[in-house]
Amino acid sequence: QQQVKQSPQSLIVQKGGISIINCAYENTAFDYFPWYQQFPGKGPALLIAIRPDVSEKKEGRFTISFNKSAKQFSLHIMDSQPGDSATYFCAASHYYNTDKLIFGTGTRLQVFP
Amino acid sequence: EAQVTQNPRYLITVTGKKLTVTCSQNMNHEYMSWYRQDPGLGLRQIYYSMNVEVTDKGDVPEGYKVSRKEKRNFPLILESPSPNQTSLYFCASSPNPGHYGYTFGSGTRLTVV
Numbered sequence: 001q002q003q004v005k006q007s008p009q010s011l012i013v014q015k016g017g018i019s020i021i022n023c024a025y026e027n028t029a030f031d032y033f034p035w036y037q038q039f040p041g042k043g044p045a046l047l048i049a050i051r052p053d054v055s056e057k058k059e060g061r062f063t064i065s066f067n068k069s070a071k072q073f074s075l076h077i078m079d080s081q082p083g084d085s086a087t088y089f090c091a092a093s094h095y096y097n098t099d100k101l102i103f104g105t106g107t108r109l110q111v112f113p
Numbered sequence: 114e115a116q117v118t119q120n121p122r123y124l125i126t127v128t129g130k131k132l133t134v135t136c137s138q139n140m141n142h143e144y145m146s147w148y149r150q151d152p153g154l155g156l157r158q159i160y161y162s163m164n165v166e167v168t169d170k171g172d173v174p175e176g177y178k179v180s181r182k183e184k185r186n187f188p189l190i191l192e193s194p195s196p197n198q199t200s201l202y203f204c205a206s207s208p209n210p211g212h213y214g215y216t217f218g219s220g221t222r223l224t225v226v
Contacts, residue, residue, distance in 0.1 A: 006155070009153075031211075032211045032212065034214045036214075041219070041220075042219060042220075043117075043203050043205075043217030043218050043219050043220050044156070044203070044217050045217065046213075046214040046215070046216070049214060089155060089156060091214075093210060093211045094211075098209060098210050098211025098212070099144060099146070099161050099163055099169070099210055099211075100158060100161065100171065100210075101146075101158070101210050101211075101214065101215060102158070102172075103148075103155045103156040103157070104155055105153060105154060105155040106155050106156075
């Protein structure tokens with residue numbers, strides 16, 4: 001059972017466009033929602049994270065939008081660049097079991113010039 | 114440089130031959146974890162550790178063992194590897210995953226024939 005559902009599986013965007021990746025969850029006990037970026041041959045690296053007490057968090061060109069009532073959160077990459085081409089993973093953890101970080105299945109993003 | 118170091122990076126072995134993948138972190142983190150990454154399945158947690166001598170099962174612990182005798186080291190042991198354990202393995206560490214996420218190593222690609 002996938003506790004964090006991620007879509008799309010792959011995404012192709014033109015340089016300068018907006019990339020949007022979506023995640024949905026069922027468990028209302030989740031209270032920490034990070035996004036990871038993984039380049040080929042490397043481990044995932046923390047990109048940006050949000051808690052459910054805010055609806056949006058922005059860091060440079062990367063924005064997380066959070067909809068608590070719909071139990072959904074999304075990553076928006078503005079002005080997408082070829083260097084953003086990577087696999088992106090959403091994740092979530094419970095407030096009472098912070099050891100376990102549960103990942104989505106990943107989205108492979110390709111940004112073409 | 115703060116990092117999580119895994120060895121080896123690549124390993125090909127035969128069914129049933131015991132192996133150990135080492136993991137070491139130099140950030141004095143309490144939490145350490147092992148994940149496996151498989152296409153279409155994302156990252157799945159194998160085992161995690163909250164501190165020295167404290168470990169617990171993740172979502173896919175079958176066929177794996179871990180130990181945490183020192184804070185910096187968290188080896189993953191496959192006592193009798195099988196072909197379904199062919200995967201990309203990541204070690205990760207964190208001061209608190211629910212607040213800071215995990216820092217990942219560069220991965221170990223294991224093939225069991």
